[in-house]
Amino acid sequence: MERFYQYLRHYTSHPLEENEQQLLAKAFVLRRFRRKQYLLQEGDICRHLSLITKGAMRQYSVDDKGVEHIVQFGIENWWMSDRESFELGSVSKYNIDAWEDTEVLQIGYDDWWTLRNAIPAMRILTAEMDKRHSIAAQKRIHAAITLTAEERYLEMLQHQPAFVQRFPQNMIASYLGISPETLSRIRKQAFLRGD
Incomplete structure (x- = not known):
């Protein structure tokens, strides 16, 4: 306790x-x-x-x-x-x-x-x-309808880096609403840019 x-x-x-x-x-x-x-x-x-x-x-x-x-x-x-x-x-x-x-x-x-x-x-x-849940849900909806797949991934890296470290790529892709192949491409491009 x-x-x-x-x-x-x-x-x-x-x-x-x-x-x-x-x-x-x-x-x-x-x-x-x-x-x-x-x-x-x-x-x-x-x-x-x-x-x-x-x-x-x-x-x-x-x-x-x-x-x-x-x-x-x-x-x-x-x-x-x-x-x-x-x-x-x-x-x-x-x-x-x-x-x-x-x-x-x-x-x-x-x-x-x-x-x-x-x-x-x-x-x-x-x-x-309740306040935090409402804000998080609103941000998630906004991200889903306005951000690109890459922007959603980079936002996750910035605000929830532990998710990327603790969950496998296929689950991260599912959470972001993209295919594992798209996530792999985004990660490779981000790595090449030094993000």
């Missing part, structure tokens, strides 16, 4: 009372996932929010032709869930699995909302998470 308390202190200066720490410790569960083990499978309902404390995960859908479309990567201090499924109790259209051996702190829907309403620091954290 100390990792979570550090995470919470990073996003809010509101101190936690002793009883609030105890409530949080009871609500969060540490879970471990082996590489390629599912956190969530398409067709299930997402019942937990999961904060990655160690490792890396990906969220993706698979189309009728069996092609994976990655919508999110997650590494340490990133939350993984299908927010639509979690909030609405709807069936998920996504898979979330561990790309590396991964540890997460997991909290269920009822505990999340109870603690959000009971602990001021959790309200602040929720507002910050």
Whole structure:
């Protein structure tokens, strides 16, 4: 739980009372996932929010032709869930699995909302998470409709270099919405330019 308390202190200066720490410790569960083990499978309902404390995960859908479309990567201090499924109790259209051996702190829907309403620091954290998620989604949509494939790759290199180091090229290409061959060409051109 100390990792979570550090995470919470990073996003809010509101101190936690002793009883609030105890409530949080009871609500969060540490879970471990082996590489390629599912956190969530398409067709299930997402019942937990999961904060990655160690490792890396990906969220993706698979189309009728069996092609994976990655919508999110997650590494340490990133939350993984299908927010639509979690909030609405709807069936998920996504898979979330561990790309590396991964540890997460997991909290269920009822505990999340109870603690959000009971602990001021959790309200602040929720507002910050929602703000960051909204901004990230807006940037992702903007990039998809206005930037070239090369610009999207260079933006990822600038803002999320850990993704390029921890996920294979075919997954990076899927996340960027391009073919692995196009990404290979872009990387080669960037290397020749010294980017």
